[in-house]
Amino acid sequence: ISGKGGTGKTSLTSSFIQMADNCIACDYDVDASNLPILLKPQKVSSHDFSAGYTAHIDQESCISCGLCAELCRFDAISQEHQVLPLSCEGCGFCEKICPVEAITMYPRSSGHWFEGVFNQKQKLFFADLRPGEENSGKLVAQVKTRAREIADTEQTQLIIADGPPGIGCAVISSMVEVDLIVLVTEPSRSGFHDLQRVYQLMQLRGI
Numbered sequence: 001i002s003g004k005g006g007t008g009k010t011s012l013t014s015s016f017i018q019m020a021d022n023c024i025a026c027d028y029d030v031d032a033s034n035l036p037i038l039l040k041p042q043k044v045s046s047h048d049f050s051a052g053y054t055a056h057i058d059q060e061s062c063i064s065c066g067l068c069a070e071l072c073r074f075d076a077i078s079q080e081h082q083v084l085p086l087s088c089e090g091c092g093f094c095e096k097i098c099p100v101e102a103i104t105m106y107p108r109s110s111g112h113w114f115e116g117v118f119n120q121k122q123k124l125f126f127a128d129l130r131p132g133e134e135n136s137g138k139l140v141a142q143v144k145t146r147a148r149e150i151a152d153t154e155q156t157q158l159i160i161a162d163g164p165p166g167i168g169c170a171v172i173s174s175m176v177e178v179d180l181i182v183l184v185t186e187p188s189r190s191g192f193h194d195l196q197r198v199y200q201l202m203q204l205r206g207i
């Protein structure tokens, strides 16, 4: 990790992976995974990632009382009683207050995670969070969990992961249950500033 994008994390991680005798590779930058560009894996499986919900209105049951549109604090329901998916935060409040139970919450697909193979037999786990979706930390946890399962099954001792930039949820999730973190920076004021922030985050988490 680095706290800042563009410092060379992916290049360094890729080098470590190529030098390791046997390891499982992961890309925890679920917003913009670049490790697959360097390792060129062949995708062997793709999995939907759902985190959060979207409201749906059954138009046949709706009595057009307008309560949901009036009370949704995210303005996610139109005056025509249609849910605006990009605005819906999935809080479920409208489902609770609809007098005729016309609203149902459905899991929302937020992205995908993938298993790939490179160098003929090495595994790479990576993901793709849809633009604007939240829950990047959960998606990192999903990728990490699967990588650890495979590592246990195949008795692989080493998982090497490329971390995300910043100090947000994805970075915090990346830090969970790791043995070693490598901080990568660049000789610039912003690089040093962001390095200090991510280092403070590590200290807060006792790493």
Ligand code: SF4
Pocket (backbone or CB within 6 Å): 057, 061, 062, 063, 064, 065, 066, 067, 068, 069, 081, 097, 098, 099, 100, 101, 102, 103
């Ligand atoms: S609260 Fe229920 S009945 Fe009223 S407009 Fe919304 S969906 Fe229709």
Ligand code: SF4
Pocket (backbone or CB within 6 Å): 054, 055, 071, 072, 073, 074, 075, 076, 077, 083, 087, 088, 089, 090, 091, 092, 093, 094, 095
């Ligand atoms: S789930 Fe929440 S955000 Fe979405 S439409 Fe209902 S009240 Fe609005």
